[in-house]
Amino acid sequence: MLIISINIMKLTINGELKEVAKATLTVTELLKLENVTMPDMVTVQLNDEFMRPHQYPGITVSDGDTINFLYFMGGGQ
Amino acid sequence: MLKIPKDIRDEIITRARAGVPLEICGYLAGTADGKVKTHYPLTNTDASAEHFSFDPKEQFTAFKDASARGQRLIVCYHSHPVTPARPSAEDIKLAYDPTISYVIISLAAAEPVIKSFKIKAGVVTNEEIGIT
Numbered sequence: 001m002l003i004i005s006i007n008i009m010k011l012t013i014n015g016e017l018k019e020v021a022k023a024t025l026t027v028t029e030l031l032k033l034e035n036v037t038m039p040d041m042v043t044v045q046l047n048d049e050f051m052r053p054h055q056y057p058g059i060t061v062s063d064g065d066t067i068n069f070l071y072f073m074g075g076g077q
Numbered sequence: 078m079l080k081i082p083k084d085i086r087d088e089i090i091t092r093a094r095a096g097v098p099l100e101i102c103g104y105l106a107g108t109a110d111g112k113v114k115t116h117y118p119l120t121n122t123d124a125s126a127e128h129f130s131f132d133p134k135e136q137f138t139a140f141k142d143a144s145a146r147g148q149r150l151i152v153c154y155h156s157h158p159v160t161p162a163r164p165s166a167e168d169i170k171l172a173y174d175p176t177i178s179y180v181i182i183s184l185a186a187a188e189p190v191i192k193s194f195k196i197k198a199g200v201v202t203n204e205e206i207g208i209t
Contacts, residue, residue, distance in 0.1 A: 072130070074131065077160040
């Protein structure tokens with residue numbers, strides 16, 4: 001019998017509970033799943049802690065984590 | 078269509094006028110179908126007459142408050158003290174959020190002009206505003 005184990009993480013992303021079928025997931029990968037094409041231009045809070053963009057590839061999220069991300073907002077006339 | 082209550086529209090215009098010569102900025106929160114319900118004035122960290130940037134800490138404070146109200150951030154607004162209500166090249170270049178409405182309040186004419194735009198991958202689309 002072949003038994004396949006699939007890890008499903010339950011994450012709260014920008015206020016929405018989502019299930020992600022991944023064994024491990026970095027913040028960079030999560031942002032890609034969320035269709036963020038320029039991760040350097042979003043600010044991320046992982047469980048209410050601000051992160052720096054250079055940290056995104058090296059930090060993995062865990063089941064039950066809360067991740068909020070907001071885009072940089074700026075411009076000029 | 079973006080629906081903005083008259084009192085919030087008036088608050089934004091009052092704030093834009095008070096901020097002259099500097100640009101002012103903020104978020105509007107509401108429902109996914111474009112009904113604005115809450116105004117979040119934010120600091121223009123550039124403190125500039127030609128540029129604006131949001132303060133990330135203030136952004137998250139607004140986000141969490143809106144979430145607690147069952148709302149989402151649906152508008153990023155800023156003022157153009159002396160230029161028309163259309164996105165500048167810099168506005169378009171820095172418009173990274175494809176979901177949010179970008180509202181510009183122009184004080185260039187005698188009467189303020191407010192317009193809304195969606196900006197996706199550098200393509201600007203006008204969005205109708207209804208004052209409710």
